[in-house]
Amino acid sequence: MAIKEKSGIKKYLRLNKFPHIWCGGCGNGIVLRGILQGIDDLGLEQNKIVMISGIGCSSRMPGYVDFNTLHTAHGRAIAFATGVKLAKPDLHVIIITGDGDCAAIGGNHLIHAARRNIDLTVVILNNSIYGMTSGQYSPLTPYGSFATTAPYGNIEQSFDLCELVSSAGATYIARSTTYHAMQIPKLIAAGIENSGFSFIEIILHCHTYYGRKNKIGGPVEMMEWQKSHAVPISKKGSNIDMTGKFYIGELKKTRSPEYCKTYDELISATQRRKES
Amino acid sequence: MKDLPLWLNLKSLSEKQKKLFNIEINYLWCKGCGICIYYCPKKVYTAGELGKPQIMNMDDCINCRLCVMRCPDLAIEVYPREEEKL
Numbered sequence: 534m535a536i537k538e539k540s541g542i543k544k545y546l547r548l549n550k551f552p553h554i555w556c557g558g559c560g561n562g563i564v565l566r567g568i569l570q571g572i573d574d575l576g577l578e579q580n581k582i583v584m585i586s587g588i589g590c591s592s593r594m595p596g597y598v599d600f601n602t603l604h605t606a607h608g609r610a611i612a613f614a615t616g617v618k619l620a621k622p623d624l625h626v627i628i629i630t631g632d633g634d635c636a637a638i639g640g641n642h643l644i645h646a647a648r649r650n651i652d653l654t655v656v657i658l659n660n661s662i663y664g665m666t667s668g669q670y671s672p673l674t675p676y677g678s679f680a681t682t683a684p685y686g687n688i689e690q691s692f693d694l695c696e697l698v699s700s701a702g703a704t705y706i707a708r709s710t711t712y713h714a715m716q717i718p719k720l721i722a723a724g725i726e727n728s729g730f731s732f733i734e735i736i737l738h739c740h741t742y743y744g745r746k747n748k749i750g751g752p753v754e755m756m757e758w759q760k761s762h763a764v765p766i767s768k769k770g771s772n773i774d775m776t777g778k779f780y781i782g783e784l785k786k787t788r789s790p791e792y793c794k795t796y797d798e799l800i801s802a803t804q805r806r807k808e809s
Numbered sequence: 810m811k812d813l814p815l816w817l818n819l820k821s822l823s824e825k826q827k828k829l830f831n832i833e834i835n836y837l838w839c840k841g842c843g844i845c846i847y848y849c850p851k852k853v854y855t856a857g858e859l860g861k862p863q864i865m866n867m868d869d870c871i872n873c874r875l876c877v878m879r880c881p882d883l884a885i886e887v888y889p890r891e892e893e894k895l
Contacts, residue, residue, distance in 0.1 A: 542883075546883070551837075551838055551883070552837060552838040552840070552882060553838075553882070555881065556840075557840030557841060557842045557881070557882070558840070558842030558843070558844060558881055559881050560881065561881070562880070562881030562882055562883060563878070563879055563880070563881050565883065566877075566878060566880070566883055567878070570878070711879070714875075714878040714879045715874075715875070715878055717878075751842075751843070752842050752843070752844055752881075753843060753844060753847045753848075756844070756879075
């Protein structure tokens with residue numbers, strides 16, 4: 534029996550590294566498939582993709598994919614990616630980062646990359662907690678929820694990262710969840726195609742720490758929570774009570790001058806002036 | 810169903826064109842989280858040993874690919890079954 538139309542993502546994997554290290558049911562694997570499916574839909578060449586990550590559960594992802602990969606210091610993934618993109622502007626640079634990695638230690642790199650509007654695709658895997666280091670609260674842990682370092686409830690307000698990078702100047706912003714896994718490839722593909730800073734937040738479940746500390750349950754119960762709390766952006770304006778809920782879909786899509794192109798134009802204009 | 814013209818007779822149409830799909834589960838990668846069992850709209854899977862999915866009725870699969878996309882271990886593949894030529 535001939536095997537045909539099998540999902541074409543296996544060619545992007547380092548198969549000898551599997552099964553992966555993430556917990557059974559962890560949302561990171563769902564996002565990994567979504568990203569690879571998005572790249573497969575675009576039909577990009579493997580050698581033209583660079584996947585860069587910092588430190589964290591989600592940042593183990595580049596170890597499993599057969600692209601050009603870079604595993605960098607904590608929070609500095611966007612800084613390394615800026616260098617890669619400026620040196621080789623024809624590469625597609627995808628950054629995989631977690632909520633602690635991106636919003637806490639790498640927060641400044643994030644807003645300045647968004648301000649420059651450099652052509653990077655940042656995928657932030659927001660599991661609301663530091664999973665790898667056993668469940669400390671992160672800047673994206675919701676107010677009042679529990680963590681190892683917040684045994685009586687978190688008293689800090691959480692970031693809305695999509696609003697933050699929007700005001701910093703990103704040109705493509707989207708949000709999705711692991712429950713809406715069918716949506717992830719489209720958002721990733723649109724983010725890669727966008728010429729400018731693309732920011733895609735995926736809300737995923739960490740049942741091992743966040744689910745257990747907050748007594749939500751296993752992966753299925755946490756995905757049901759995502760289903761009941763996510764509101765499609767197309768329903769914005771209708772009378773929906775948004776307390777504790779969030780919008781999903783393409784939140785922002787604009788155009789503005791891209792940094793690498795502007796930089797090249799500046800160099801050629803200066804060279805022309807010197808020659809004449 | 811008798812009164813309907815042949816092209817509207819959905820039952821005979823579905824019987825004729827019902828496509829079958831093969832499901833492959835990589836048990837070396839599967840960690841038995843139960844997401845595929847819960848979200849399958851046709852109840853193709855049941856929990857077997859260690860909570861890992863057992864395929865009960867593969868012919869019911871409609872290739873919605875919800876289990877493929879939501880499998881955190883990338884362990885499930887669904888692809889069209891090639892009918893043996895008579």
